Amino acid sequence: MTKILFVCLGNICRSPAAHGVFQKLINEAGLQDKFQVDSCGTGSWHIGHQPDERMQKAALKKGYDLSRLTARKLALKDFKQFDYILAMDTRNLADIIKLAPDHYQGRIQLFLDYADDKNLLEVPDPYYGGEQGFERVINLIESGCEGLFEKVVNVAHA
Ligand code: 4NP
Secondary structure (H helix, E strand, O other), X not given: OEEEEEEEOOOOOHHHHHHHHHHHHHHHOOOOOOEXXXXXXXXXXXXXXXXXXXXXXXXXXXXXXXXXXXXXXXXXXXXXXXXEEEEOOHHHHHHHHHHXXXXXXXHEEEHHHHOOOOOOOOOOOOOOOOHHHXXXXXXXXXXXXXXXXXXXXXXXXX
16 A cells, blocks of 8 residues: 655645545546545644635536545654655645654655656645636646656556
8 A cells, every 4th residue: 555645734725635636546547445645734723624615616627526625734643654745845845854753754755746847846835825826736736646646656566
């Protein structure tokens, strides 16, 4: 079983979107038994909340239902449990690295390292912006998830 954790700040916009998009790729490939997908935030403001309405709307437009996800905070036990710990932006990355025991540092990466377009670095925080920001988030997340999917499926089958 390969375990993948998407991490952002609030766990109500970017990482739940990545969770929903990647889970759908896994489901459509019939690989639910081989992969566990989850998401969380480095902050605690939104623990227990559903994804932001604006994120849910932008995701649903592209066929992803995020309504059953609830926010939680990154915990120490996540480092042991997850094989891939993927940060949405460089601030998230720095916060995760700070919290992680040395032994698990190698599991932590920027999510968009998996996107085909190597100019993409971060999924920008859309929280204080307009609707367009959420659409851009979904598009960026789809490209990262496609690249990630190819990588992890190949590794799992190797
Ligand atoms: P996320 O977006 O990290 O993509 O979930 C945010 C959500 C909430 C806040 C910041 C970013 N906030 O400051 O409450």
